[in-house]
Amino acid sequence: MAIADNVEVPAAPHRRVGGRLGRKILRGAPMASFPTLVRNIPVYEIVPDEAVDLIHEASLDLLEEVGCEFRDDEAIAMWKEAGADVSGTRVRFDRDLLMSLVSKVPSEFTLNARNPDRSVRVGGKNSIFVPMYGAPYVRDLDNNRRYGTLDHLQNFHKLAYMAPALHSSSSIICEPMDIPVPRRHLHIIHSALKHSDKPFMGIVTSKDRAEDTMAMAGIVFGEDYVRDNPVLAAITNCNSPLVWDATMLDAMKVYARHNQPLILAPFALCGASTSASAVGAVAQVNAEALAGVAFTQLLRPGSPQIYGQFMVTVDMKTGAPMGGTPEAAQMMYLMGALARKYRLPWRTSGFHVGSKLNDAQAGYESNMLMHAAILAGANYIWHSAGWLEAGLTCGYSKFATDCEQLVGWYKYAGGVSFDDFKDAMAAIREVGPQGHFLGTRHTLEHFESAFFMPSLMDFNSFEQWNAEGAKDHDTRGREKARNMLKDYEEPKLDEGIAEGLRDFIAKREHSLPDTVS
Numbered sequence: 001m002a003i004a005d006n007v008e009v010p011a012a013p014h015r016r017v018g019g020r021l022g023r024k025i026l027r028g029a030p031m032a033s034f035p036t037l038v039r040n041i042p043v044y045e046i047v048p049d050e051a052v053d054l055i056h057e058a059s060l061d062l063l064e065e066v067g068c069e070f071r072d073d074e075a076i077a078m079w080k081e082a083g084a085d086v087s088g089t090r091v092r093f094d095r096d097l098l099m100s101l102v103s104k105v106p107s108e109f110t111l112n113a114r115n116p117d118r119s120v121r122v123g124g125k126n127s128i129f130v131p132m133y134g135a136p137y138v139r140d141l142d143n144n145r146r147y148g149t150l151d152h153l154q155n156f157h158k159l160a161y162m163a164p165a166l167h168s169s170s171s172i173i174c175e176p177m178d179i180p181v182p183r184r185h186l187h188i189i190h191s192a193l194k195h196s197d198k199p200f201m202g203i204v205t206s207k208d209r210a211e212d213t214m215a216m217a218g219i220v221f222g223e224d225y226v227r228d229n230p231v232l233a234a235i236t237n238c239n240s241p242l243v244w245d246a247t248m249l250d251a252m253k254v255y256a257r258h259n260q261p262l263i264l265a266p267f268a269l270c271g272a273s274t275s276a277s278a279v280g281a282v283a284q285v286n287a288e289a290l291a292g293v294a295f296t297q298l299l300r301p302g303s304p305q306i307y308g309q310f311m312v313t314v315d316m317k318t319g320a321p322m323g324g325t326p327e328a329a330q331m332m333y334l335m336g337a338l339a340r341k342y343r344l345p346w347r348t349s350g351f352h353v354g355s356k357l358n359d360a361q362a363g364y365e366s367n368m369l370m371h372a373a374i375l376a377g378a379n380y381i382w383h384s385a386g387w388l389e390a391g392l393t394c395g396y397s398k399f400a401t402d403c404e405q406l407v408g409w410y411k412y413a414g415g416v417s418f419d420d421f422k423d424a425m426a427a428i429r430e431v432g433p434q435g436h437f438l439g440t441r442h443t444l445e446h447f448e449s450a451f452f453m454p455s456l457m458d459f460n461s462f463e464q465w466n467a468e469g470a471k472d473h474d475t476r477g478r479e480k481a482r483n484m485l486k487d488y489e490e491p492k493l494d495e496g497i498a499e500g501l502r503d504f505i506a507k508r509e510h511s512l513p514d515t516v517s
Helices: 019-028 049-065 073-082 095-102 150-162 181-195 207-221 223-228 246-257 278-299 326-342 360-375 396-413 421-431 441-446 462-467 473-487 495-511
Strands: 009-012 015-017 068-070 085-087 090-092 108-111 120-123 126-129 137-139 145-147 232-236 262-264 267-270 306-308 310-313 346-349 380-382 393-395
Touching: 049 090, 049 095, 049 278, 049 326, 068 073, 068 278, 073 085, 073 246, 073 278, 095 278, 120 126, 126 396, 137 396, 150 181, 150 396, 150 473, 181 207, 181 495, 207 223, 207 232, 207 246, 207 495, 232 246, 246 262, 246 278, 262 278, 267 278, 278 306, 278 310, 278 326, 306 326, 310 326, 326 346, 326 360, 346 360, 360 380, 360 396, 393 396, 396 473, 421 441
Parallel strands: 126 380, 137 393, 232 262, 262 306, 267 310, 306 346, 346 380
Antiparallel strands: 009 015, 068 090, 085 090, 108 120, 137 145
């Protein structure tokens, strides 16, 4: 793929394949994929340890004194049995009980793909990039905004599969609005499993849909395997402030009991569902996330989980969520410091923006947040491709240009290599004063892999750019997406497995209504 022709292509963790071989891999195999990103740059601590401890203690005070709602009878019974202070649906947590449960979560785990070469590590110094989730609209290949369809969803799963720096296919990249809601989840998961062999994400909108997801995963991976081995991640959002509702708890129970990681991530609109304070919002969100993480360990002690957050500030003039603000970046750094304190894998968002188009605003917002995600040490960097309009829209152009930028972020976070330093110094001696390096052996051996040279960003002269159609970045992105889809080759499922999925969907559709009652 031209998207990364000139980047050293890692073949496995701690190993790299660069130069001509890297180019051959990418050109000969559109499905080439980078392994887990192992960050070799330090995390950035925006505040001292004392400030992190202050937020931590304030969060535990909230949970002890105010508590958190768990609106589910089984969850309440489990908390009573564990020794929490329960009044109705309100649970107040002794801090020692809470932290003893949180401490059971492993600091790292493997997220297994149907192609073992695509499996990734989550936690520690590892980071993975995951495309967006949940858009009802798409900005299509002709730059029109329209409702998402199953065809669009399948296209985005194909693009996610082909993008080497994306480590997952997500699931609901866009909503297939042409499929009835009660049956929609079946086609979402089928598309993710059929069109990509990378890890994927589960459905959480009801217990039955979560169970259907696990049944379909069992057809692909084997029922025994998915009882114990992580093959998907699923998002559960606390309803800020301080409510875990029945729908999210039902999903938690299904996935955690199967040893599948949940992203325990409050969905916070700061200034609306939290106080109008960045540090106050972090203290609240931390409390909500810890309560969710702890509950998963009542369900299955030692199950892998992902501490998380989705925190955007609200435009106090209109109430609209904003992307790419400095406060959102600062809150990422604080959440990263807390995650390291608890030794928990953690999730944040990368390229989530408020812009309606793949324009300069989208670029500014994306850079603000991805830089913070990388330097804050995030492990599961979600919404890393396609996000527009505060998540209401997934754009083809934005998806393609984000994927190219992820290659650059991958190289940035991988750190500086000194492997060729001796040879580079020898080249300087070879050339001497007033010469040039274009014909040296070192340049000929390294020019293909030395620097990140994106294909979608135009660095040509004005005259050449104009002669080639004067295309802006958004237009080039749509052309790239269109060409990628033309080159797509499906990673075929075993025919018996493919038939098993089709049969399962047909049987479930027969029992499900066309509309939500």
